[in-house]
Amino acid sequence: MEAPSIGGVRIRKGDGASVRLRRGASLSDLAEKIGVDPAALVQVLFSLGEMVTATQSVSDETLQLLGAELDYNIQVVSPEDEDRELLESFDIEYGENEGGEEDLEARPPVVTVMGHVDHGKTKLLDAYRHSNVVAKEAGGITQSIGAYQVATEVDDRERKITFIDTPGHEAFTAMRARGAKSTDIAVLVVAADDGVMPQTIEALNHALAADVPVVVAVNKIDKPAADPTKVRGQLTEYGLVPEEYGGDTMFVNVSAVTGEGLDELLEAIVLTADASLDLRANPDMPAQGVSIEAHLDKGRGPVISVLVQRGTLRVGDSVVCGAAHGRVRAMIASNGELVDEAPPSMPVQVLGLTAVPGAGDTFLAVEDDRKARQIAEQREARQRAAQQARGARRKTLDQIFEQMEKGEVQELALILKGDSAGSVEALEDALLKIDVGEDISVRIIDRGVGAITETNVTLASASGAVIIGYNVRAQGKATQLADQENVDIRYYSIIYQAIDEVEAALKGMLKPIFEEVVLGQAEIRQIFKSSKAGTISGVMVQSGIMRRHAKARVLRDGVVVADTEINTLRREKDDATEVREGFECGITLSNFSDVRVDDIIETYEMREKPRA
Incomplete structure (x- = not known):
């Protein structure tokens, strides 16, 4: 049976068959999957108003559009699924099998500190780790994510807590959201003197979306205007009901300045973790985790802050993080000490990778350097294709013709x-x-x-x-x-x-936007003929002003009969720059002499309009 014609090209339809493609795939990738010539797909898209080359990375929408036309169910694999499939091809199970119950051991809770800008998140952490980080922050805003581990004593037993400090400015929404996804408990910091603010709600939404328990730290209770009860009432409207009101959310009044309530907050975090979560991990498997932050140090090379989520990371391990790989040369704990191994929930800085990965990239230890390099290279190729697809600008033929015009x-x-x-x-x-x-x-x-x-x-x-x-x-x-x-x-x-x-x-x-502004109107009362000046209109200015060399139009019975400009303007026997309402004057117009008594001369100018 002959294949139907689509956009003038004969291609056999897919009858709803599913085709899986990576994000940022090209038409050549699709052509290989369905067994057609890439040039035919280029021509089909051209008929649909899209101009795309065979090897160019195309957006998800373009792939879906083409799939619908060819009757194929195009499934664009998400980055998470694609990464999981990549690791499975190397016999690596990321974030799933941790062994049996006997292999699991308790691990410290990972806590993300969130809240509105300038509500004291960093000062609160500063009080715990006894180092002045706020002084180094431009504009008083945390500019990157850091992780720190502190110890407390609950029921006569030492318990460790890992804190992740997320930035507070709204421009860091993406980083804050990523911080919530790598955490067990969210500590929502609200200033007692300021109350619930827009970014407080934004941070709360990220925590709720990540499905993590929330502990509220009502900070700055040392301020004269502090009103912790008001904060509790405000947050009740958003579903956080304090325990003292019959709810299940722990609220703790704290002051990062005086130190009041700091021990109670740590205890509340531990109790929330024990009551709501089963925090266990297998410390004996190869290390897996997430890159919290990464930067390039002039002396040490790429430095990656890693949160180990399961397994134990050791010096000398072959690791891959995003599109970077290498061997762990050294590890530095949050207190600045060199360590040889990092168990679950411990944040460390890792040295030894070949490049700077992205914040939030998956981090895992593998068997050898060769496997790490292969995984990193495939991730890099995939990220490059996805980046090209995201940066590709879809242009239809109509848009191209409009731009040409x-x-x-x-x-x-x-x-x-x-x-x-x-x-x-x-x-x-x-x-x-x-x-x-x-x-x-x-x-x-x-x-x-x-x-x-x-x-x-x-x-x-x-x-x-x-x-x-x-x-x-x-x-x-x-x-x-x-x-x-x-x-x-x-x-x-x-x-x-x-x-x-x-x-x-x-x-x-942007090109300036101009709007017309009427300057004034004058009625022609008499017409004079001059061998030197031509036709002179004797007018009475009825409103506004008449200005020499201003743009002008002649109105006759409400209809524009000429669009010109004022050539000369005389008041009595003297030349004038402008004549105002209520005065008489003589006017000659450029390139127009067919004026009549009772015509209206309207002057106007084009002014640049400020953009909103």
Whole structure:
């Protein structure tokens, strides 16, 4: 039977058959799965108004569109499922089989500290670990995620708690959400003098979405305006009912300044963990966990903060984290001491990887360096394809024709460099959300961790991009090269300053919007003929002003009969720049002399309209 014609191309339909594709797959990948020529798929998409090459990474929507046309059920594999399938191909079970009940041992709870900006989250942790972190924070905002382990005594038994400190500014929403996903319990910090704020609710929603128990720390009770009862009442509206009100959420009044309630908060965390969670892990299996934060250290190379979730990580283990791999050269505990092994729920800094992974990437120990390298290479290829698909701009034929008619859509190209993977990711996420209209957009052409290099400057020069350095500076001859190539490098230490300036730059690139403003109207009372000046209209200014060289239109019975400008303007026998309402004057118009008595001359100007 002959195959039906789709968009002028004969392709046999799939009759609803399922096809699994990785995110960022190309038309060649789909063609291989369904056994057709990639050029035929290119032609089908062209008939649907999409211009895509055979080897270009395409978006999920484009794959779904093509699948619907060809009657195939296109299943785009999620990054999580794809990573799980990749690890299974190497006989690695991530996050599942931990052995039998006899293999499991109790582990410390992992706690994420969340809440509104400036409600005292970092000061609270600072009180526990006795080191001043707040003083190092630009603008008083935690700029990256850190993990710390503290010990407390409950029922005469030492219990450890691992804290994850998440940033408080709204631009770090993605990082805060990731922090909630790697945690057992969320501590919601609310200032007693400030009450529940928008980011308090945002943080609570992340914790509830991660399905973790919540302990509320009502901070700053030492302030004169503190009202802990008000905070309890506000949070009751959002489903957090205190135990003293008959609910199941523990509220603890604390002061990071005076130290009041700090021991009670640790006890509340332990009791919540014991009552609500079964926190056990197998310490004897190969280590698995998550990268909390990563940065490039000039002397030590890539440094990754890792939270071990199961198994025990040891110095010398072959590890893979995201698209980075290597052998553990050294491990540093949260107190700064070198350690040889890290059991479940222990956060450590790991040295020895080949590159800087992304914050939130899965971390696991494998048999040997070869397997680690293979997994890392496949992850890198997959991430690159997904990145290309995400950055690919879908353009229909209609859009292309419109752009040809009115000129190409402008876009601001940016290169992002930061001190840590999480900061770069959060900055990229915030910048891509800036929307100033359809005429202009942001495109991130490169991003990375570490100092700004000559390679970055060369790329920026070739693509007309601006480099944004977040807590990093240009190194070597990069600054000199940037001056030579006229590349703009902007340095920031606070993320919302970068966002504000980029938004301002985008608005500056927009074409100005003009609106017409009527200046005035004048009625023609008499008409004079002059051999020198031509036709002169004797007018009475009825409203506004008549201004020399202003744009003007002639209205006759409400109909525009001419669009011109005022050539000369005379008041009595003298030239005038403008004549106001209630005065008479003589007017000659440029290139129009067919004026009549009772015609109205209306003057106007085009003014630039400020954008909202």
